[in-house]
Amino acid sequence: MNLQDFLAMEESRDRDELIDLRSLDLVSEYDSHLMCPICHCPFVEPVRLQCDHVFCGSCLSSAITTFRSADSDEFPCPSCRNPTQKVSASVPRLLINMCDEIRVRCPLITEGCQEIIPRGHVQSHVEKYCGYRLLPCPDDSCDQMTRSKDVGMDQKCIHRVRRCSHCEEDILEHEYEEHEKELCPILEVACVDCETVVTRGALQEHIESCPEVALPCTASKYACPVKIRRADIAAHEQSCPIVAMGPYFEAQNTRLMSLESSMRHLQQRNEIFEDGLANIRSTLVESTRLRANSNGSGQSAQSAREQQPSARADVSTDDPADIAASVFSSNATTYLLSLHESLREEVSQLSHAITDLDARASMAIMNECLRIKEDMAHTNAAVNSVRMQVQWLMNPRLHQGTRGGAVRSNSSENEGTRTQMASSAAGPSHTSGQSLGSLRPRRPSDGGREGTKL
Amino acid sequence: MFATKRLSKMQEHLPPGIAIVKCDNLEEWQMDIKILDQNPLYLDQTYRLKFTFNNKYPIEPPEVQFIQSPASTGTPRSIPMHPHIYSNGIICLDLLGSAGWSPVQTVESVCMSLQSMLTANNRDERPAGDKEFIATNRRRIRDINFVYEDDNV
Numbered sequence: 001m002n003l004q005d006f007l008a009m010e011e012s013r014d015r016d017e018l019i020d021l022r023s024l025d026l027v028s029e030y031d032s033h034l035m036c037p038i039c040h041c042p043f044v045e046p047v048r049l050q051c052d053h054v055f056c057g058s059c060l061s062s063a064i065t066t067f068r069s070a071d072s073d074e075f076p077c078p079s080c081r082n083p084t085q086k087v088s089a090s091v092p093r094l095l096i097n098m099c100d101e102i103r104v105r106c107p108l109i110t111e112g113c114q115e116i117i118p119r120g121h122v123q124s125h126v127e128k129y130c131g132y133r134l135l136p137c138p139d140d141s142c143d144q145m146t147r148s149k150d151v152g153m154d155q156k157c158i159h160r161v162r163r164c165s166h167c168e169e170d171i172l173e174h175e176y177e178e179h180e181k182e183l184c185p186i187l188e189v190a191c192v193d194c195e196t197v198v199t200r201g202a203l204q205e206h207i208e209s210c211p212e213v214a215l216p217c218t219a220s221k222y223a224c225p226v227k228i229r230r231a232d233i234a235a236h237e238q239s240c241p242i243v244a245m246g247p248y249f250e251a252q253n254t255r256l257m258s259l260e261s262s263m264r265h266l267q268q269r270n271e272i273f274e275d276g277l278a279n280i281r282s283t284l285v286e287s288t289r290l291r292a293n294s295n296g297s298g299q300s301a302q303s304a305r306e307q308q309p310s311a312r313a314d315v316s317t318d319d320p321a322d323i324a325a326s327v328f329s330s331n332a333t334t335y336l337l338s339l340h341e342s343l344r345e346e347v348s349q350l351s352h353a354i355t356d357l358d359a360r361a362s363m364a365i366m367n368e369c370l371r372i373k374e375d376m377a378h379t380n381a382a383v384n385s386v387r388m389q390v391q392w393l394m395n396p397r398l399h400q401g402t403r404g405g406a407v408r409s410n411s412s413e414n415e416g417t418r419t420q421m422a423s424s425a426a427g428p429s430h431t432s433g434q435s436l437g438s439l440r441p442r443r444p445s446d447g448g449r450e451g452t453k454l
Numbered sequence: 455m456f457a458t459k460r461l462s463k464m465q466e467h468l469p470p471g472i473a474i475v476k477c478d479n480l481e482e483w484q485m486d487i488k489i490l491d492q493n494p495l496y497l498d499q500t501y502r503l504k505f506t507f508n509n510k511y512p513i514e515p516p517e518v519q520f521i522q523s524p525a526s527t528g529t530p531r532s533i534p535m536h537p538h539i540y541s542n543g544i545i546c547l548d549l550l551g552s553a554g555w556s557p558v559q560t561v562e563s564v565c566m567s568l569q570s571m572l573t574a575n576n577r578d579e580r581p582a583g584d585k586e587f588i589a590t591n592r593r594r595i596r597d598i599n600f601v602y603e604d605d606n607v
Binding site for chain 1: 471490491510512513552556558560573574
């Protein structure tokens with residue numbers, strides 16, 4: 001269909017549907033190819049242009065009305081800017097099905113509907129099945145709205161107000177029964193502990209003061225197991241040893257707390273110091289090793305000689321060399337670990353730099369591509385114009401060629417040149433007599449060849 | 455209408471060199487863009503763009519311009535030098551006009567177009583008649599009729 005028809009069709013389409021499919025809350029992920037590039041929602045009633053780009057019908061119609069130059073029958077496609085005249089409503093069924101399958105929340109979630117349904121079913125769900133849709137009250141005299149699930153078979157109005165005969169409160173008709181049986185504050189109930197009968201409204205107040213209610217001893221958090229009636233609790237607290245100890249426990253507790261926190265503090269500081277110590281040790285070991293290396297083997301021979309006499313004496317005591325060796329080895333591992341750590345850091349820095357470079361390179365390539373594309377377009381245009389000019393130049397030549405006399409002279413000339421070219425290409429050994437024959441004595445074989453050639 | 459949803463959807467993944475500064479309402483957004491290659495005109499600089507949307511976006515183009523921000527705010531921003539950018543930040547670019555705009559464009563695509571427009575430039579100058587334009591222009595951006603005569607930059 002052409003653009004005019006399409007616009008007319010979009011305008012006449014029934015727009016007073018209940019639901020705006022674009023404002024639905026999507027639950028499932030959907031493929032980005034199902035997204036209309038104009039409204040960035042899954043296609044709604046998609047249509048297709050000549051260039052195979054698909055848009056929502058309503059998006060495209062608003063784009064056409066804005067971008068078409070005054071009633072022309074062409075319109076540039078929003079995606080590729082190709083001029084297009086026809087809009088096709090026949091979009092592959094597959095595409096529509098995929099869009100309809102996207103799971104969405106019922107739009108009546110504000111009313112309390114928790115259902116998740118495929119998008120294609122939203123319309124029918126809201127119209128027929130959703131219990132939370134607001135309908136006008138079945139009673140014509142009532143102007144309130146009712147959820148469709150609350151409209152019973154008997155089509156009764158549920159908004160009529162009835163006054164409770166006990167408490168003088170206004171209660172809705174359909175809640176009245178529950179109110180009368182369970183909620184009305186005037187109803188009388190018995191206290192579970194003292195069996196005094198009080199009204200429901202005053203029950204809370206009664207429980208606060210009822211002498212029969214069992215209360216735990218105030219020292220229950222310090223393990224006093226006694227639970228006793230309110231009336232007797234004062235007497236118990238007089239005699240309870242744990243209540244007497246209460247303030248002391250309190251003080252102990254706070255002290256423990258403060259000690260714990262200071263402990264934690266000290267632990268942290270200790271860790272920091274240990275770290276620092278390890279660092280210092282590793283640097284020391286490094287420096288001593290360097291010195292040892294530089295001193296060379298001469299010293300080691302000397303120390304061996306020195307150690308020999310003292311070896312016997314050192315058997316019983318701790319060998320300082322041993323300790324040094326163990327310290328050295330542990331320090332070497334820490335040193336290696338730190339080295340490893342720094343190397344790792346370097347590697348991560350390098351990887352950062354590489355990703356950075358990557359982004360830059362891709363950007364640069366993109367820009368270069370754009371520039372090259374433009375250049376190509378220019379070159380194309382230039383080639384085209386050259387072609388035009390050549391054609392224009394060729395035209396008079398061709399016209400001349402068709403004229404009679406000129407043809408013959410031209411063609412004979414052409415033939416002459418052609419033979420010349422052919423002979424020169426054949427090589428100097430059998431040059432034809434036309435141009436060079438006077439310069440050389442003609443051989444008998446030449447004549448024969450010439451004859452076959454002409 | 456549905457533009458609301460679309461604007462908030464793009465925040466998820468942004469192209470390199472583009473960052474959102476302010477997008478708390480759907481009338482005005484601010485974006486920061488960086489030029490990622492080694493063009494000496496824009497090396498290590500960040501520029502701030504202001505997008506103003508009307509309620510017909512994306513059918514109609516947003517108003518886009520560079521804005522300045524003084525050094526005292528902690529994020530100094532200037533107006534980049536370019537033969538198509540006036541010193542008050544107004545940009546002369548055909549795809550921001552109603553003739554060159556297409557509704558499939560997004561905030562990201564506009565930012566990327568501006569990045570490449572700056573990248574490809576090597577002229578350290580303002581448009582002809584810059585001073586005069588700034589002194590006399592009182593129109594809103596969408597009402598200015600630019601003539602897109604220069605295709606080289």
